[in-house]
Amino acid sequence: MAKLILQNVEKRYETFHAIKGIDLSIDDREFVVFVGPSGCGKTTLLRMIAGLEDITGGDFSIDGVRANDIPPDKRGLAMVFQTYALYPHMTVAENMGFALKMAKVPRDEIKAKVAHAAAMLQLDKVLDRRPKALSGGQRQRVAIGRAIVRNPKGFLFDEPLSNLDAALRVQMRTELVKLNKQLQTTMIYVTHDQIEAMTMADRIVVLHAGIVEQVGSPLELYNNPANLFVAGFIGSPKMNLLEGVVTARDDQHVEVKLDDAGTVAVMAARIAVAPGTRVTVGMRPEHTALVSDGPIGGVADFVEHLGNETLVYVKRPDGRQMIVKADDLAGVRMGDAVTMAPKGDRSVLFGPDGKALLRREFHLH
Amino acid sequence: MKPTASSQIVFGVLAWIAALVMFFPILWMIVTAFKTEGQAIAIPPLILFAPTIRSFVDATANAGYLLFAMNSVIVSVGSTVLAIAIAFPAAYALAFFPTKRTEFTLMWMLSTKMLPAVGVLMPIYLGMKAIGLQDTRIGLVGLDTLMNLPIVVWMLYSFFKEIPGEILEAARVDGIGPRQQMWHLLLPLSGPGIASTALLSVILSWNEAFWSINVTASHAGTLAAYIARFSAPEGLFWAKLSAASVLAVAPILVFGSLTQRRLVRGLTFGAVK
Numbered sequence: 068m069a070k071l072i073l074q075n076v077e078k079r080y081e082t083f084h085a086i087k088g089i090d091l092s093i094d095d096r097e098f099v100v101f102v103g104p105s106g107c108g109k110t111t112l113l114r115m116i117a118g119l120e121d122i123t124g125g126d127f128s129i130d131g132v133r134a135n136d137i138p139p140d141k142r143g144l145a146m147v148f149q150t151y152a153l154y155p156h157m158t159v160a161e162n163m164g165f166a167l168k169m170a171k172v173p174r175d176e177i178k179a180k181v182a183h184a185a186a187m188l189q190l191d192k193v194l195d196r197r198p199k200a201l202s203g204g205q206r207q208r209v210a211i212g213r214a215i216v217r218n219p220k221g222f223l224f225d226e227p228l229s230n231l232d233a234a235l236r237v238q239m240r241t242e243l244v245k246l247n248k249q250l251q252t253t254m255i256y257v258t259h260d261q262i263e264a265m266t267m268a269d270r271i272v273v274l275h276a277g278i279v280e281q282v283g284s285p286l287e288l289y290n291n292p293a294n295l296f297v298a299g300f301i302g303s304p305k306m307n308l309l310e311g312v313v314t315a316r317d318d319q320h321v322e323v324k325l326d327d328a329g330t331v332a333v334m335a336a337r338i339a340v341a342p343g344t345r346v347t348v349g350m351r352p353e354h355t356a357l358v359s360d361g362p363i364g365g366v367a368d369f370v371e372h373l374g375n376e377t378l379v380y381v382k383r384p385d386g387r388q389m390i391v392k393a394d395d396l397a398g399v400r401m402g403d404a405v406t407m408a409p410k411g412d413r414s415v416l417f418g419p420d421g422k423a424l425l426r427r428e429f430h431l432h
Numbered sequence: 433m434k435p436t437a438s439s440q441i442v443f444g445v446l447a448w449i450a451a452l453v454m455f456f457p458i459l460w461m462i463v464t465a466f467k468t469e470g471q472a473i474a475i476p477p478l479i480l481f482a483p484t485i486r487s488f489v490d491a492t493a494n495a496g497y498l499l500f501a502m503n504s505v506i507v508s509v510g511s512t513v514l515a516i517a518i519a520f521p522a523a524y525a526l527a528f529f530p531t532k533r534t535e536f537t538l539m540w541m542l543s544t545k546m547l548p549a550v551g552v553l554m555p556i557y558l559g560m561k562a563i564g565l566q567d568t569r570i571g572l573v574g575l576d577t578l579m580n581l582p583i584v585v586w587m588l589y590s591f592f593k594e595i596p597g598e599i600l601e602a603a604r605v606d607g608i609g610p611r612q613q614m615w616h617l618l619l620p621l622s623g624p625g626i627a628s629t630a631l632l633s634v635i636l637s638w639n640e641a642f643w644s645i646n647v648t649a650s651h652a653g654t655l656a657a658y659i660a661r662f663s664a665p666e667g668l669f670w671a672k673l674s675a676a677s678v679l680a681v682a683p684i685l686v687f688g689s690l691t692q693r694r695l696v697r698g699l700t701f702g703a704v705k
Binding site for chain 1: 532596604605606608609612620621
């Protein structure tokens, strides 16, 4: 149970402005993911919420109470660290029960809570082991278990899966989401991996250089990136971004003459953009097709067969690369000359300032 | 270039000679301790003689060796316990809650060790006299504690730096206060480091001679003061002085060699990871 509100929150170091005024409201039981490239301030922001870093400007409140100056141990939050930060000299059971023991909770109650959490996390068979005798995944679970037994208002995760191997990471991802539903608790999760963000979040907060670039659901960010940064960051492989000039517009479309290519039409009913404006057209690889006589040309530089799909890396005349997600039976080979066309109803338009010009309504089929 | 067999022999011999030259005075002291006073001053020096423990008996019987030895134990152990009790929370704060002044504070503490002790002999001597701590064990325990405190803080600080800060941060977020962190986490996690620090502090305190000689007399004197008494105005008694010296350094030599491995490991803890 925790609603967290950040108002113009800042972090200034002596010579560095790490967090430049962040406004954010996190609802009770929400699973929010902070994502961004390294150095964007996401971990700093999480540590400020935890109380491990001072907030140097703005207000932060937990359930309506200003929490800027509340020490970390009084905030009622639990944190899971990237390195797990287990107590190496204690067994799994002692690790999980330590905070309760220090809070003078009766021994039977501690035992019951630890047993309950251990069962939930499949740790019941390793309760007597020390952390060094555990696998990475088990250590991760102990760190989560240590947080669960305290029944905190909210969980803070700092890149908790980045030390695990790929298969385990996928498994833990779903387990964490399930845990969020099961425990009905607010969770904030920091990662640099946009796939983790997309798969786990109720809402994603994209951070870049100490500011929030966009906040939204995974599909909102995918379909309506607010600016070029988010467009390039969310989605894998990356969105193709091609520059050009608006040549015409009617009620339904904006026509853009791309540099070094032909004209593409972007469906856009309600935006005001005058002919002559320089724009960037964003087209995701999966929304770009290989067609004969398409407006965008190039040479297939590299073809990746993934089985269910084929990624074609096309080198354009200006030397830049474009990626197209094609059918596995497309039959394109390296060195083939190809032409491409974007899906007009899925392309995104960005103005000269890099901000999105239109906001797409998307309807589920 | 790989050393050849002959150069290895040459260097080996040179190293042994250097070691023997340096060790010779101590060896000679040990040998002298087993001579009579007459043999001790014989010229040319006697190499072969019938060893006697006469000097040891004299040195211990007349001069109250046991009292001084007991004082050495009390002062070195007492000042070590006190110094660690004070330095532990200090090093905790310095290592885990650094501020802009942390580095300066550490350097300043170390800089106090650069002051020549004799420079502050008068104020400390008069001060101790004024509050009645002159020639008391408590007074000397306090002095040795303060003398060793900077080094003890520094050593504990560097051991604490080896502990991942996230372990204590996790504890902080989990609602565990500073005292509980120190007692339940820091103490067990830095056990070997604390042991090395304590060993060094005991050795430094045991070997400390300047203050012991200057602020104590017959009640609180340590073994350092005990040796000094043998170079008395009534003349030098080489054999007894040697025997007393052997008795003073023997305990700490035995202690040091027993704990050598731990001590070396502790001192290089941060350097070779």
